[in-house]
Amino acid sequence: MEKQQLMEQAITARSKAYVPYSNFPVGAALLTADGKVYQGVNIENAGYSMTNCAERTAMFKAVSEGDLKFAALAVAADTEGPVSPCGACRQVLAEFCSPEMPVYLTNLKGDVQETTVSELLPGAFSTEDLKYAARK
Numbered sequence: 001m002e003k004q005q006l007m008e009q010a011i012t013a014r015s016k017a018y019v020p021y022s023n024f025p026v027g028a029a030l031l032t033a034d035g036k037v038y039q040g041v042n043i044e045n046a047g048y049s050m051t052n053c054a055e056r057t058a059m060f061k062a063v064s065e066g067d068l069k070f071a072a073l074a075v076a077a078d079t080e081g082p083v084s085p086c087g088a089c090r091q092v093l094a095e096f097c098s099p100e101m102p103v104y105l106t107n108l109k110g111d112v113q114e115t116t117v118s119e120l121l122p123g124a125f126s127t128e129d130l131k132y133a134a135r136k
């Protein structure tokens with residue numbers, strides 16, 4: 001799976017976003033280690049804070065299907081520059097993806113920022129922090 005194809009899938013996914021409040025569709029495409037792609041969209045709610053972002057939707061779809069090994073993520077929205085994932089999504093990516101995993105942030109103009117999970121959230125709180133407290 002080419003990174004270009006993954007970004008195209010993120011753009012295509014946007015058509016299924018449920019965004020009656022923001023009218024801001026976001027799409028994500030998460031590539032697993034064995035070559036499967038999970039698409040995700042943002043899903044809003046009348047209680048605004050219950051909104052789930054595209055990135056987390058894709059991650060949670062994969063994890064709930066038993067896929068836990070990931071190779072890359074693409075995210076797309078109609079933004080001036082490459083779309084920037086929110087803090088909650090960065091924390092969820094840090095939970096399930098390797099720090100070095102590539103993340104392709106893009107927009108409808110074709111701007112691309114290629115980054116990684118650890119660049120998106122340096123110093124993430126992690127399972128290792130919990131293990132330290134549970135020693136003894």
Ligand SMILES: O=c1ccn([C@H]2C[C@H](O)[C@@H](CO)O2)c(=O)[nH]1
Pocket residue numbers: 019022024026041042043044051052053054055075083084085086089
């Ligand atoms: O990276 C992002 C940024 C925002 N949103 C969604 C959340 C909300 O539905 C809308 C506006 O914030 O965009 C995402 O899905 N991913």
Ligand SMILES: [Zn+2]
Pocket residue numbers: 053054055056085086087088089090
């Ligand atoms: Zn988010």
